[in-house]
Amino acid sequence: MSKSSITKLLDAKGVRHDGRKFNELRPVTMKVGVLENADGSAYIEFGKNKIMAAVYGPREVHPKHMSVPDRSVLRCRYHMTPFSTDTRKNPAPSRREIEISKVIREGLEPALILTDYPRTAIEVYLEVLQSDGGSRCASITAASLALADAGINMRDLVVGCAAGKIEGRVVVDLDDVEDKEGEGDMPMAILPNLGQVTLLQLDGRFSRKEFDEAFKLAKDGCMKVYDIQRKALMEKYFGAEETGEQ
Amino acid sequence: MVDVTRKYVIPGELVSEGKYKNSLNVFRVEDKYYSTRVGMAEITPDSVRVIPLTGPYIPRVDDLVVGKIVDYSAFAWEVDINSCFYAYLPAQNVFGRDYSPARNELTQKFAVGDLIAAKVMAFDRTRDPLLSLSGPGLGKIRQGEVVKISPTKVPRVIGKKGSMIRAVEMGTNCRLTVAQNGLIVISGPTEGIIKAISALRLIEKEAHVADLTQKVQTLLSVKVDEKSESESDGEQEE
Amino acid sequence: MNSKMSKKSLVVEHLKRAQMLDILTKGVRLDGRGLLDYRPITIETGIIEKANGSAKVRIGNTEVIAGVKVQTGAPFEDTPDQGLLIVTAEVLPLASAYAEPGPPNEDAIELARVADRGIRESGVVDLKELCLVKGKNVLAVFIDVSVLNVDGNLFDAVSYAAVAALLSSTMPKYEVTAEGVKDTGKTIPLPVKLTPISITMVLIGNTIIVDPTLDEESVMTARITIASADKNTICAGQKGNPGGFTEEQVMLAIDTAISKGEEIRKMLKKGVGHGKKQK
Numbered sequence: 001m002s003k004s005s006i007t008k009l010l011d012a013k014g015v016r017h018d019g020r021k022f023n024e025l026r027p028v029t030m031k032v033g034v035l036e037n038a039d040g041s042a043y044i045e046f047g048k049n050k051i052m053a054a055v056y057g058p059r060e061v062h063p064k065h066m067s068v069p070d071r072s073v074l075r076c077r078y079h080m081t082p083f084s085t086d087t088r089k090n091p092a093p094s095r096r097e098i099e100i101s102k103v104i105r106e107g108l109e110p111a112l113i114l115t116d117y118p119r120t121a122i123e124v125y126l127e128v129l130q131s132d133g134g135s136r137c138a139s140i141t142a143a144s145l146a147l148a149d150a151g152i153n154m155r156d157l158v159v160g161c162a163a164g165k166i167e168g169r170v171v172v173d174l175d176d177v178e179d180k181e182g183e184g185d186m187p188m189a190i191l192p193n194l195g196q197v198t199l200l201q202l203d204g205r206f207s208r209k210e211f212d213e214a215f216k217l218a219k220d221g222c223m224k225v226y227d228i229q230r231k232a233l234m235e236k237y238f239g240a241e242e243t244g245e246q
Numbered sequence: 247m248v249d250v251t252r253k254y255v256i257p258g259e260l261v262s263e264g265k266y267k268n269s270l271n272v273f274r275v276e277d278k279y280y281s282t283r284v285g286m287a288e289i290t291p292d293s294v295r296v297i298p299l300t301g302p303y304i305p306r307v308d309d310l311v312v313g314k315i316v317d318y319s320a321f322a323w324e325v326d327i328n329s330c331f332y333a334y335l336p337a338q339n340v341f342g343r344d345y346s347p348a349r350n351e352l353t354q355k356f357a358v359g360d361l362i363a364a365k366v367m368a369f370d371r372t373r374d375p376l377l378s379l380s381g382p383g384l385g386k387i388r389q390g391e392v393v394k395i396s397p398t399k400v401p402r403v404i405g406k407k408g409s410m411i412r413a414v415e416m417g418t419n420c421r422l423t424v425a426q427n428g429l430i431v432i433s434g435p436t437e438g439i440i441k442a443i444s445a446l447r448l449i450e451k452e453a454h455v456a457d458l459t460q461k462v463q464t465l466l467s468v469k470v471d472e473k474s475e476s477e478s479d480g481e482q483e484e
Numbered sequence: 485m486n487s488k489m490s491k492k493s494l495v496v497e498h499l500k501r502a503q504m505l506d507i508l509t510k511g512v513r514l515d516g517r518g519l520l521d522y523r524p525i526t527i528e529t530g531i532i533e534k535a536n537g538s539a540k541v542r543i544g545n546t547e548v549i550a551g552v553k554v555q556t557g558a559p560f561e562d563t564p565d566q567g568l569l570i571v572t573a574e575v576l577p578l579a580s581a582y583a584e585p586g587p588p589n590e591d592a593i594e595l596a597r598v599a600d601r602g603i604r605e606s607g608v609v610d611l612k613e614l615c616l617v618k619g620k621n622v623l624a625v626f627i628d629v630s631v632l633n634v635d636g637n638l639f640d641a642v643s644y645a646a647v648a649a650l651l652s653s654t655m656p657k658y659e660v661t662a663e664g665v666k667d668t669g670k671t672i673p674l675p676v677k678l679t680p681i682s683i684t685m686v687l688i689g690n691t692i693i694v695d696p697t698l699d700e701e702s703v704m705t706a707r708i709t710i711a712s713a714d715k716n717t718i719c720a721g722q723k724g725n726p727g728g729f730t731e732e733q734v735m736l737a738i739d740t741a742i743s744k745g746e747e748i749r750k751m752l753k754k755g756v757g758h759g760k761k762q763k
Contacts, residue, residue: 040300130533
């Protein structure tokens with residue numbers, strides 16, 4: 001709540017305000033199958049981010065005229081609970097939430113084989129219970145787990161991680177403080193096996209060289225998160241001891 | 247025995263590389279086959295397929311389904327069959343060819359809220375599934391407990407040549423009707439129903455485990471004749 | 485986004501209704517509970533670090549999360565010396581196949597208002613202690629409750645989560661100086677005086693049961709929620725659904741709400757006591 005303002009985001013040794021190195025992620029945990037009613041669900045903690053994802057569908061489209069004859073309609077809602085932010089958030093969806101819902105949907109869509117489910121809808125609901133910078137990356141990661149849990153045909157999982165710039169240095173995975181007081185943020189999501197970039201946003205100023213660095217850090221971050229994501233899915237279906245080949 | 251390689255996979259994971267005649271639940275990029283589902287991959291010299299452990303029910307012609315009447319028009323009942331599509335049971339199929347909306351009242355046969363067992367008569371990508379009641383054991387379900395499981399686990403509940411169902415029926419003195427859409431009607435004594443539900447929950451939870459029939463038999467303390475069991479304890483014949 | 489579900493998804497199976505009525509006459513329920521038994525209740529507190537107080541409550545498969553935020557604000561004109569206490573509740577679209585995204589419908593608004601009455605009318609927080617400068621600056625306590633999974637009895641789950649979050653909540657300590665109010669950066673406990681407990685009962689056939697599951701709610705004829713502040717005081721009530729209670733049934737409901745309320749009150753206080761305290 002009351003937060004002392006942090007002036008130094010990086011100390012002389014290059015250590016970040018929370019003790020991380022430039023290429024170090026915050027602690028990440030994920031769990032698949034956390035909600036009883038949803039067709040698929042997942043929960044992610046990414047630093048202080050706490051996000052619940054649920055999938056309903058494929059199911060009948062309402063209203064019916066919105067259905068498409070040869071594929072499923074993907075819908076996505078990213079929403080923050082009023083208590084998820086430092087200052088209470090109005091429960092009505094903001095323009096920011098609507099935009100994030102759109103980029104997450106468009107980041108998930110390349111992974112889904114929607115033509116397998118004509119005339120239906122697939123709905124993805126993301127609820128941010130606590131936000132801490134990088135919530136869209138954590139959300140898309142949880143959403144793809146929930147989609148896999150629902151058993152929807154997918155080409156790949158989707159995994160997100162941001163890179164950014166603080167005190168002139170490119171670092172991975174900005175938290176809330178670094179996001180607000182830093183010089184740049186670049187959230188990204190990829191299909192880890194197919195190597196496609198499906199979500200990319202950038203704000204702040206990056207030189208050409210800094211962009212290359214940021215891209216590499218975000219990609220490496222994504223692959224680290226993918227490892228945790230894969231284990232979480234394996235654990236739900238095959239038990240903790242069965243995460244490798246049989 | 248055909249040489250089979252098995253492994254656990256998740257969407258996007260490489261299942262195998264090479265040339266295969268048959269494939270299921272994978273997608274191909276040149277010679278590489280990636281899984282589209284969470285499940286057990288089975289690779290033989292000419293096929294690569296993933297047996298999924300979760301997913302929606304997609305109707306197939308001739309499937310036995312259990313559904314709930316949710317609406318009706320002058321010509322058909324609309325049936326919730328636990329799928330992404332509502333199914334239709336044409337009035338003609340019930341009243342016969344000379345059905346006339348002026349003469350016959352649909353609600354005399356089935357009311358909204360009734361459960362029926364039916365066969366999928368027709369279904370393709372462009373139309374909703376059509377149901378039929380012609381066949382033994384089809385029609386209104388009047389008694390029993392209805393349990394829902396993941397439709398992907400139905401083959402496991404049936405077992406090889408019906409071995410799993412037989413084990414559960416013998417151990418519980420109940421009769422089980424297992425529909426392809428994941429709904430199971432259990433009828434019999436109350437204690438038997440409770441035992442059968444716990445057996446079904448075990449099968450659902452451990453569908454990926456080998457020697458599952460054995461586990462279920464232990465749970466219900468029954469012994470089924472060994473001949474129907476194969477060493478792999480695999481899927482129901484397609 | 486508009487995904488209004490059609491009414492046909494809410495059709496109740498006749499078989500289920502018949503089984504339920506049959507078994508209730510024998511004094512038991514489909515899940516093995518007695519008529520006046522709750523499902524297992526779990527309470528976790530202190531789960532949202534950014535909130536002043538928070539709680540997650542499960543009743544069987546019904547799951548809700550509540551967060552408390554305390555901020556400065558202006559008082560209402562008719563109560564210039566009192567702080568504000570506002571309870572909202574939302575059934576998130578991820579909670580059920582039938583919940584819709586978008587503005588709350590009448591059911592969600594009823595849910596929030598009943599929870600709000602049960603908490604505010606009981607005088608759970610002394611609102612005078614939330615006044616900083618009379619007529620100008622007061623503290624506003626927002627209790628926002630989100631339903632994560634629906635399996636019946638949302639009224640009680642929302643109420644327990646809101647109360648548990650309040651009991652575990654702190655508030656920022658403000659100083660009133662000549663320039664105005666200033667956050668000292670310190671926190672003090674929220675002045676919670678009471679533990680109001682709501683008990684929801686439904687009528688199925690001629691039988692009254694507590695803590696209905698979604699299946700039981702789908703066949704109920706009427707519902708009644710009674711909140712008690714302590715063993716002698718009831719502080720909120722709401723009858724719902726298009727069915728009626730006899731006078732005797734209403735009296736039974738009140739008695740049940742008080743006796744059952746005492747039981748749950750002890751359990752809830754114990755649950756909060758074991759939970760994490762907010763920073």
